[in-house]
Amino acid sequence: MIWNPQYECQGIEERKLLQLARLKNLVENLYSRVSFYHAKFDAAGVGPRDLGSLESLAAFPFTVKDDLRTTYPYGLLACPLPEIEEIHMSSGTTGVPVVDAYTRFDVECWEEAMARTLSGAGATRHDTVQNCYGYGLFTGGLGAHYGAKRIGANIIPMSSGNTAKQLMVMRDFGSTILACTPSYALYMAEEARESGFDFKAKKLRAGCFGAEPWSEAMRKQIEAAWGIDAYDIYGLTEVTGPGVAFECECKDGMHVNEDLFYPEIIDPATGKSLPDGEKGELVLTTLVKEGTPLLRYRTRDITSISRGRCVCGRTTAKIHRLYGRTDDLLIIRGVNVFPSQIEHALIEIEGADPNYAIIVDRSATYLDEVELMVEVRRELFSDETKTLETLRSKIEAVMKSKLGISLKVKLVEPKTIERSMGKAKRVIDKRSI
Numbered sequence: 544m545i546w547n548p549q550y551e552c553q554g555i556e557e558r559k560l561l562q563l564a565r566l567k568n569l570v571e572n573l574y575s576r577v578s579f580y581h582a583k584f585d586a587a588g589v590g591p592r593d594l595g596s597l598e599s600l601a602a603f604p605f606t607v608k609d610d611l612r613t614t615y616p617y618g619l620l621a622c623p624l625p626e627i628e629e630i631h632m633s634s635g636t637t638g639v640p641v642v643d644a645y646t647r648f649d650v651e652c653w654e655e656a657m658a659r660t661l662s663g664a665g666a667t668r669h670d671t672v673q674n675c676y677g678y679g680l681f682t683g684g685l686g687a688h689y690g691a692k693r694i695g696a697n698i699i700p701m702s703s704g705n706t707a708k709q710l711m712v713m714r715d716f717g718s719t720i721l722a723c724t725p726s727y728a729l730y731m732a733e734e735a736r737e738s739g740f741d742f743k744a745k746k747l748r749a750g751c752f753g754a755e756p757w758s759e760a761m762r763k764q765i766e767a768a769w770g771i772d773a774y775d776i777y778g779l780t781e782v783t784g785p786g787v788a789f790e791c792e793c794k795d796g797m798h799v800n801e802d803l804f805y806p807e808i809i810d811p812a813t814g815k816s817l818p819d820g821e822k823g824e825l826v827l828t829t830l831v832k833e834g835t836p837l838l839r840y841r842t843r844d845i846t847s848i849s850r851g852r853c854v855c856g857r858t859t860a861k862i863h864r865l866y867g868r869t870d871d872l873l874i875i876r877g878v879n880v881f882p883s884q885i886e887h888a889l890i891e892i893e894g895a896d897p898n899y900a901i902i903v904d905r906s907a908t909y910l911d912e913v914e915l916m917v918e919v920r921r922e923l924f925s926d927e928t929k930t931l932e933t934l935r936s937k938i939e940a941v942m943k944s945k946l947g948i949s950l951k952v953k954l955v956e957p958k959t960i961e962r963s964m965g966k967a968k969r970v971i972d973k974r975s976i
């Protein structure tokens with residue numbers, strides 16, 4: 544189901560022309576309307592006249608998260624305040640929040656992007672969408688809400704939390720599409736199993752899961768637990784929210800809404816552009832945003848890009864499911880470790896669940912010490928202690944060979960590790976560096 548063939552299946556050369564025209568317009572607007580960008584362009588020695596081709600964008604400066612913080616609250620506004628219709632904000636866990644402001648046109652584009660996203664998962668006006676993304680300043684809730692509204696589906700605005708009620712609603716209202724974080728989808732499945740939920744009677748057939756990186760193995764778990772198709776979706780508050788990219792029925796990468804967002808992949812260390820297929824940091828430019836447009840925003844998400852006509856018929860570029868984040872990268876005793884590597888390794892070990900937490904601390908001898916808490920099936924605890932000990936050593940050995948570092952493994956009973964209703968927190972870094 545393709546929501547907007549005109550843009551999603553557009554000829555690639557034709558799309559490039561559209562992108563260039565939109566980029567030129569954007570750069571002119573930023574230069575004349577946003578003093579922050581005016582100064583930034585001047586400092587880099589570039590201006591609107593330097594944008595002759597899509598490739599020449601690489602000469603323009605990046606925008607980084609700190610820029611969004613130092614300009615809080617309205618420093619990046621590119622239109623008069625009365626034109627702003629809605630404002631969203633990041634959770635601001637590390638201090639000053641990041642603001643995203645939308646005009647009426649911006650909200651309409653967001654609805655359009657999310658209508659395409661839900662359609663990618665097969666949603667139509669005949670569906671009932673149970674939206675468990677948090678409503679409020681977080682972009683997940685309203686983003687999914689707007690998309691479902693645009694396609695004319697029946698939408699149940701549950702917001703996050705209250706799992707017992709979520710399950711009751713799913714059963715009684717016959718929800719067909721679930722929208723939430725992947726970790727919450729698994730958590731709900733666990734609660735459903737324990738409370739005797741009748742999986743055979745449910746109407747649920749697909750889910751749109753995002754707002755946190757997840758693995759292919761986790762997709763299989765969600766699909767098996769619920770008996771549904773699980774689709775990956777991508778977006779971030781700084782750049783409108785969800786709706787930047789989404790999976791089609793092929794489930795092998797997310798189509799970028801390229802008429803609205805211009806993607807680039809760079810080497811996070813040097814800032815140089817990388818060719819298609821290479822893994823690097825995703826950089827996004829908003830092509831039509833009026834409220835708070837961003838040029839070359841460094842997302843810190845690690846992915847790769849591929850192009851060409853997809854089996855589904857779309858011609859938009861696809862980004863690979865996220866490999867991790869540049870800022871999630873743990874450097875332990877000089878070795879780079881992504882939490883996703885730990886998750887991948889755990890999934891292959893019989894008896895261990897991919898529910899884990901990594902606790903990093905620095906000992907009196909200034910060595911990094913890592914403890915990996917892993918949940919294991921409850922029945923293992925009633926077995927002989929030898930079984931547990933064997934499993935523990937096995938996990939330690941696998942981690943040592945896959946990550947190249949030694950860590951202490953502690954096995955705990957299911958549900959010991961705190962589950963978030965939103966994003967799963969996997970890393971607890973106690974080091975003060």
Ligand SMILES: [Zn+2]
Binds near residue numbers: 854855
């Ligand atoms: Zn496709």
